[in-house]
Amino acid sequence: MKPIIQLLHFGYHQAMSCIFPVAIFGTLALSSVIEVPWIHRYDAILLVLLGVQYLMYRSGLETRDEIKVICVFHFIGLVLELYKVWMGSWAYPEPGYTKLLGVPLYSGFMYASVASFMCQVWRRLRMDMTGWPGIASSMLLGGAIYLNFFTHHFIPDFRWWLMALVCIVFWKTWIIYRVRSITYRMPLTLAFIIVGVFIWLAENIATLLGAWKYPDQHESWKLVSFSKISSWFLLVIISVIIVAQLKHVKASRTTNDSH
Template sequence: MNVKRAKESLIQLLLFGYHQAMSCIFPVAIFGTLALSRMVEVPFLHRYDAILLILLGVQLLMYLSGLETRDEIKVICVFHVIGLMLEIYKVHVGSWAYPEHAFTKLLHVPLYSGFMYASVASFMCQIWRRLRMDMTGWPGLIPAGLVGGSIYLNFFTNHFIIDVRWWLTSLVVIVFWKTWIIYRVRSKTYRMPLTIAFFIVGFFIWLAENIATFFGAWKYPDQHHEWHVVHISKISSWFLLVIISVIIVAQLKHVKADLKNKE
């Protein structure tokens, strides 16, 4: 009986890992492109321009192959714009820089940079569909929207007024205290507190950020002469960014579900 239960648990774990891996196709494509473009020079193209063209091609292939739906592409485009706006501001105030030349730069920021934020949206959309996710205790559009908007605004205002990320983190715990993620692997249903999921995803994005900066996707001020591990405090930033991602994706899923019910 114990052997049978262990085998069943292993199958569930492997399937869960499979869905996670399939949901990471676009993020992996980004890191693979960053690494490859660092080692192989593309003739007649600046590196940042080549990265943009490759990632556009990956997105097109994912759509044509059915790995991403039209609705998911729309969400990814929204995140690309949100991320690009944040990148432009952060580069302007000197938080980090893109030192290489490129034709596809907007205000010193390569256009491919928005895809790094869009990859988070791609993962969220994919894993939501693959694990047939749902949520209980969702606080609703107004509370969730106010929290998400405040977090995004703080990314801009923390350079000239006090950084309130820790206050916002406390607010997140309060607002989403009763919110749980429901996900399914085969016929079994599992659940997890949403705030824990925020932290887990934020931690893995921080790991990915270390890989990205190692391959020169961008550079922090202390990395211009020699690469260093990104400070662990950045996990809090990604934790908050993940919250924005989940709020937007979850709210769109709720709206779509409501429209289907009305039909």
């Protein structure tokens, strides 16, 4: 009976951590079947997601620090979206007033939702890391991964080399998380893979709902390439590195203030 109770508690915290991603997919789903005559779909999605973020903050579901992380990821994601759309990797074909160079501003929230999940689950499961490689190596690796998303269009794609480097840099790193009074641990790279697969599944749902379209999906919807799992694997690493470093900075600041 105890393992079932533990699983239920774990599932509850995972579900609560997914409130913002679920809000995004719910908005995409509803907006794909319900047309509001006086506002473009992309604009409506942005307004709804801004409202969800405000309500989550006011209700205490997200803290001020978590909102800051989400804003950072919204900017990181939006910059990447602007570049990818410009390069023709995918497109947002519908009209909208809140589009910047062909990219709707709500698109940054899809990246921010990853950060929202990471922040929420970190706090709810009282997560910690052991064997963290340190700020220099982790930030340099995160920067190289982000840069590769831009440079692979005109120089060789180093994603597989970067994935191998991730395994080397983080091979001693384990996630420590707690469900009720019991502590569990998992290799960080395994967590990267699991989250990457789930985001890939979510991406298939998002493209089916018309959030954006890849070039081979303009005629009819097709399954997103399995190679995208590696992209999400690397993106999750960036989110974990940023969240972990911010948590470390906050912990150090709290410790110094207590002395």
